[in-house]
Every structure is written in C-alpha cells, then in structure tokens.
Amino acid sequence: MIHRHETFNGTYPFAAHFTAAPGFDMHYVDEGEGPVVLCLHGEPTWGYLFRHLTAQLCTNHRVIVPDHMGFGKSETPADRTYWLQDHIDNLEKLVLDLDLQDITLVMHDFGGPMGMGLAARHPDRIARIVSINAPAAFGQPTLGATLEANTAESPWFTWVIRAAQEGRLEGVLNESHYNILSTLKLNGFERNELITATWLKAYAAPFATPADCRGVLGWAAGFAAGMHQFENPDTIAREKIxxxxxxxxxxxADQTLHGKYFIPLFRSLFPDGQVYELPQAGHYSPEDAPDAIAWLLSRFLGLNPVGKPTQHIIPVI
Structure with missing residues (x-):
C-alpha cells in the first residue's frame, strides 16, 4: 500500500480520501465539482493511470478515482478474496457511502466488468458509459466464446493460464514490485519514453512485498480458475442501460484485449454507442494517448449532458 501523501514527484498531486464502508480502508481521489465521473482502473494499475484525465476533467466535473482492494493506496486485507464479484461489492459500498448519482462510468481493463456490475445493480445511478480498452459486458451468452478466443491470442492470458497450471503464478506475481515493467509491457503500451524512474516507482509501489500482491495475484488467479462472476441484470435494467x-x-495496438473481439461486444449492448479506435495506442491507452482520450471524452460529455436527451452523432472509426 502506498503512503497516503505520496505524490511521486508531483505527478499525482491529488488529495487522498478514504472510506471504510467496504470493510477495509479504500482510497479514492475526489477532485472538482459538477456531474460525477467515476474512473475504474484494472490490472495491475491504480488511480495513477487516470492522472491526466483527472486533471483535465475536474475543471467541470467531480472526478472520483478509487483504488480497488489490493491496489494503489487502498488496503490489502489478508482475509478477503479478490474475485470480480468482491471488487463489485466494494465499489457498490463506496458509491452508496458517497451517495453518488448520475454517474458517468469511465472504465479500463477489468474496471469494465466491475463498472458494468455496478450498473447492473444500480442502473438508476448511471447516466453514461465509457469503455477505454475495457470489456463492457455482462454475463451474456456470447461472453464465454469471446473470452476464449481473445485468450488464445493474448500473451498475458496465455501466460496466466500456463503459469497457474504449472504452479508458477504466485511466485512470479508475488514479486510484482520487481517485475512490474515486464508485466506492463506484456499487456502492452507503446510509448517507451514514459519509462522513467518516477513512472516505474509509481506502478511498482503498490506491490512492495508478497503480502501487498494479493490484488494483482487475485485477479490473475481468479481468471485462471474461472472464479470471476459477471453480473446479469434483469431485463428492465439491461434495457435501461x-x-x-x-x-x-x-x-x-492492445495485445491483451483485442478490439476485434470486444468492440462487437460493446456494440451488441450499446447499438447507438460511439466507437473510436486509436491506432497508435495499446492496452494502456490512457498512458499512450491521454490528450486524445481527454478530448474525445470531454466532447462526449458535452454532447450528452446529464438529464438531457442524447444527441446522436455519426461515430468516427
């Protein structure tokens, strides 16, 4: 767990907030005023991934960026499991504790099924959905085939399954502080100039000891063992969402979650949704293309204000 006041040489200057509602100290950033934008990170990142978006959006929005259990500045309890459904439970308790309404979900990586799980449980609290290299999916019938096909082409998921079968997964991921760069590069980002001492420290810091690695290990081990449970909303909630x-x-350039599999999944759920592909960006697109993503997201928020009818525009693909 990172010290609450750590800013990584000023690159993460946001005040730390904590809630004990999920049964552990869960950290979140809470910057700005206005409509709520809730940013959800994935594996093996934390709120640092959204530092550029937070700074750019908080002038007109209330930007909330939680660190999931076992990541970032949040606690890593020893007596908890770290499956998808556990993270959805924690997120739900944060949202209810803060009584967040009219939420714009901004989701990356496993933040996708986590945010969609929240939407399934509380569709009346969700106003807009944004997927950034994130599976925007429920437990629909096509999900299993999509995950299987993607896994066959993903070096990360292929390694996770093989390492779990051979008993090597825990040994490797319990040393994430040391091998964070190889983990991030295996998942994929394109801008090697980002790899500074400060950048590496920021992404390695949550995993200083094996005891701190329960989050990063739990997500991978849960995938290998089939422990993650995607939410299935009822018909009314699904239609509303x-x-x-x-x-x-x-x-x-994402080599972990291939767009050819997950973009159709998004379109099947949101037939009127907009899709933009960034050819120079990889899996960690908020790192590769922060300005482009901020512009697209700001434009989307402006065209679809909370409480007003949607303005449909022709997507640029």
Whole structure:
C-alpha cells in the first residue's frame, strides 16, 4: 500500500480520501465539482493511470478515482478474496457511502466488468458509459466464446493460464514490485519514453512485498480458475442501460484485449454507442494517448449532458 501523501514527484498531486464502508480502508481521489465521473482502473494499475484525465476533467466535473482492494493506496486485507464479484461489492459500498448519482462510468481493463456490475445493480445511478480498452459486458451468452478466443491470442492470458497450471503464478506475481515493467509491457503500451524512474516507482509501489500482491495475484488467479462472476441484470435494467449514452475508445495496438473481439461486444449492448479506435495506442491507452482520450471524452460529455436527451452523432472509426 502506498503512503497516503505520496505524490511521486508531483505527478499525482491529488488529495487522498478514504472510506471504510467496504470493510477495509479504500482510497479514492475526489477532485472538482459538477456531474460525477467515476474512473475504474484494472490490472495491475491504480488511480495513477487516470492522472491526466483527472486533471483535465475536474475543471467541470467531480472526478472520483478509487483504488480497488489490493491496489494503489487502498488496503490489502489478508482475509478477503479478490474475485470480480468482491471488487463489485466494494465499489457498490463506496458509491452508496458517497451517495453518488448520475454517474458517468469511465472504465479500463477489468474496471469494465466491475463498472458494468455496478450498473447492473444500480442502473438508476448511471447516466453514461465509457469503455477505454475495457470489456463492457455482462454475463451474456456470447461472453464465454469471446473470452476464449481473445485468450488464445493474448500473451498475458496465455501466460496466466500456463503459469497457474504449472504452479508458477504466485511466485512470479508475488514479486510484482520487481517485475512490474515486464508485466506492463506484456499487456502492452507503446510509448517507451514514459519509462522513467518516477513512472516505474509509481506502478511498482503498490506491490512492495508478497503480502501487498494479493490484488494483482487475485485477479490473475481468479481468471485462471474461472472464479470471476459477471453480473446479469434483469431485463428492465439491461434495457435501461443499453439506452444510455455510451462511448468506446480502443487502443488498436492492445495485445491483451483485442478490439476485434470486444468492440462487437460493446456494440451488441450499446447499438447507438460511439466507437473510436486509436491506432497508435495499446492496452494502456490512457498512458499512450491521454490528450486524445481527454478530448474525445470531454466532447462526449458535452454532447450528452446529464438529464438531457442524447444527441446522436455519426461515430468516427
């Protein structure tokens, strides 16, 4: 767990907030005023991934960026499991504790099924959906085939399954502080000039000891063992969610979550949604293309204000 006041040489200057509602100290950033934008990170990142978006959006929005259990500045309890459904439970308790309404979900990586899980449980609290290299999916019948096909082409998921079968997964991921760069590069980002001492420290810091690695290990081990449970909303909730303004931004160089599998999944759920592909960006597109993503997201928020009818525009693909 990172010290609450750590800013990584001023690159993460946001005040730390904590809630004990999920049963552990869960950290979140809470910057600005206005409509709520809730940013959800994935594996093996934390709120640092959204530092550029936070700074650019907080002038007109209330930007909330939680660190999930076992990541970032949040606690890593020893007596908890770290499956998808556990993270959805924690997120739900944060949202209810803060009584967040009219939420714009901005989701990356496993933040996608986590945010969609929240939407399934509380569709009346969600106003807009944004997927950034994130599976925007429920437990629909096509999900299993999509995940299987993607896994066959993903070096990360292929390694996770093989390492789990051979008993090597825990040994490797319990040393994430040491091998964070190889983990990030295996998942994929394109801008090697980002790899500074400060950048590496920021992404390695949550995993200083094996005891700190329960989050990063739990997500991978849960995938290998089939422990993650995607939410299935009822028909009314699914219909309500599918009518929300929705935006998909995909770094086309993603080698972990391939757009050819997950963009159709997004379109099947949000037939009127907008899709933008960024050819120079990889899996960690908020790192590769922060300005482009901020512009697309700001434009989307402006065209689809909370409480007003959606303005449909022709997507640029």
């Amino acid at each position: 599918s009518r929300l303004p929705a935006l998909c931004i995909w770094g086309s």
